[in-house]
Amino acid sequence: MALHSLFRLAAALGCLALIGSTILPAQSKDPEGPPAVAPGYTPPDSGGAAAGVYDRLRRLMSEKPKARRRALKALGRADAATLVPLVDAYFFMPNEAREDARQLLENLSGEQLGDRWRDWFLHVGGRDDLAPPAGYVAWKGEVFSRIDPVYRRILAPGTEVRLRLREVQWGGVALDGIPAIDEPDSVDADTARFMRDTDTVFGVRVGGEHRAYPVKVLSWHELLNDTVGGQPITLSFCTLCGSGILYSAVDENGGRLMFGTSGLLYRSNKLMFDRATLSLWTNLTGEAVAGTHAARGSRLTMLPMTLTRWGAWRQRHPDTTVMVPDPAAAQRTGYRYVEGAADQARAGIRFPVWRQSDALERNVRIYALRINGEAKAYPVDKLRAERLVHDTLGKVPIVLVADGGSGAIRAYERGQHRFETPASTPIRQLRAEDGSTWWLGEDGLTPDAGGSLLPRVPGHVAFWFGWYAFHPETTVY
Numbered sequence: 001m002a003l004h005s006l007f008r009l010a011a012a013l014g015c016l017a018l019i020g021s022t023i024l025p026a027q028s029k030d031p032e033g034p035p036a037v038a039p040g041y042t043p044p045d046s047g048g049a050a051a052g053v054y055d056r057l058r059r060l061m062s063e064k065p066k067a068r069r070r071a072l073k074a075l076g077r078a079d080a081a082t083l084v085p086l087v088d089a090y091f092f093m094p095n096e097a098r099e100d101a102r103q104l105l106e107n108l109s110g111e112q113l114g115d116r117w118r119d120w121f122l123h124v125g126g127r128d129d130l131a132p133p134a135g136y137v138a139w140k141g142e143v144f145s146r147i148d149p150v151y152r153r154i155l156a157p158g159t160e161v162r163l164r165l166r167e168v169q170w171g172g173v174a175l176d177g178i179p180a181i182d183e184p185d186s187v188d189a190d191t192a193r194f195m196r197d198t199d200t201v202f203g204v205r206v207g208g209e210h211r212a213y214p215v216k217v218l219s220w221h222e223l224l225n226d227t228v229g230g231q232p233i234t235l236s237f238c239t240l241c242g243s244g245i246l247y248s249a250v251d252e253n254g255g256r257l258m259f260g261t262s263g264l265l266y267r268s269n270k271l272m273f274d275r276a277t278l279s280l281w282t283n284l285t286g287e288a289v290a291g292t293h294a295a296r297g298s299r300l301t302m303l304p305m306t307l308t309r310w311g312a313w314r315q316r317h318p319d320t321t322v323m324v325p326d327p328a329a330a331q332r333t334g335y336r337y338v339e340g341a342a343d344q345a346r347a348g349i350r351f352p353v354w355r356q357s358d359a360l361e362r363n364v365r366i367y368a369l370r371i372n373g374e375a376k377a378y379p380v381d382k383l384r385a386e387r388l389v390h391d392t393l394g395k396v397p398i399v400l401v402a403d404g405g406s407g408a409i410r411a412y413e414r415g416q417h418r419f420e421t422p423a424s425t426p427i428r429q430l431r432a433e434d435g436s437t438w439w440l441g442e443d444g445l446t447p448d449a450g451g452s453l454l455p456r457v458p459g460h461v462a463f464w465f466g467w468y469a470f471h472p473e474t475t476v477y
Helices: 003-013 053-060 065-075 080-091 095-109 117-125 136-144 215-221 292-296 310-316 327-333 341-345 380-386 464-470
Strands: 017-019 022-024 168-170 186-188 200-206 209-214 223-228 231-238 243-248 259-266 269-274 280-282 288-290 301-303 306-309 321-323 365-371 374-379 388-393 396-402 409-413 429-431 437-440 444-447 460-463
Touching (some): 053 080, 065 095, 080 095, 080 136, 200 243, 209 215, 209 223, 259 280, 306 409, 365 409, 365 464, 374 388, 380 388, 380 409
Antiparallel strands (some): 200 209, 223 231, 259 269, 269 280, 388 396, 429 437
């Protein structure tokens, strides 16, 4: 896609786009004009399967005034359900057609929301009474193909979809526009001169092997495919909603899954795609939501991971390796692998999410847990202040341990035990009321006197708004 076209698309959404070697800065937060059509885009024959209302919407998006006038007249007699695909069309509308389209939106909705696309996107997202006309999946693939032709394959007619497709929006890049990291090199801790003790890392233990992934690198690439302890894993980091999550990258048949960034968002959450089938998956739940794997009901298994400081992780696990940033990738992309650099580049970037809660501030960082279908959010600052929290979630007794020095939060099953709050940091062990001592591990709590460990409960940090958008039934600690 031409670079100037992506600049215009970024302007329409007010988003940060990372394309090739260029960082596209945030533009105006309101639509300022239609994005240019991607090279290779060809509007379908109006006599095809997506006829009727969709044919009229295509004509409304035309640069021919006569075709637009006829379409506008016909759509004026449409029912309210037309609002859903009309909002999609409005994003791509030529400047000279936007005023007429806005009036049509107001007539069909009975609302006066102005000319900002995001306000209309929020409106249709929050209306459960609207069912889009038949053929909406193919329509969504068609309009997104104006950005990248591959979207027409991802959202083809007959594709199984397991989300509210009207809430899927473009995130500022084409497919693989943010390059994933595949099978990176790693080095022993004592040779990692590029790391500072204060650097934040995602620490993992898989198959008995410890490895750290610097957040200063993942903040740019957002997705990693690797093998640790002989097991394939995917680390998906949605920087928009603050959720870095580790998954086992194995499908239901035991085959390996390799993921990339789709360029699409759902409720401001990253949608990944697997490279074998082009199925879409959510970062936050690991669920396949469109395509072949969605038809199978596929869902990734979440693994425990610890967000902590490099110095603390290295001291706790001296055998750890750490991912080595690829200097060639940094030079090619223009990414600065420095702590906080990616956050500064995307500062102020927001995408519309209709489902919101004021129970907590929008971007409060919470530790998110979901056990047996029950979801709960634990404000990170509160956990770090209390250091030790006993709770029961999904009928499972748990204990959360927060280490203020390293920033690490870990959750474990606790059985019938209750533990004393540790007197010092870093927290290496817990003492139970019965006098037994338990060592904190990445897999679980291990009794000092021997016996079965209490297993780790996978959880992750996220922004409150992102967690609530997917789990409105969540409780708050």
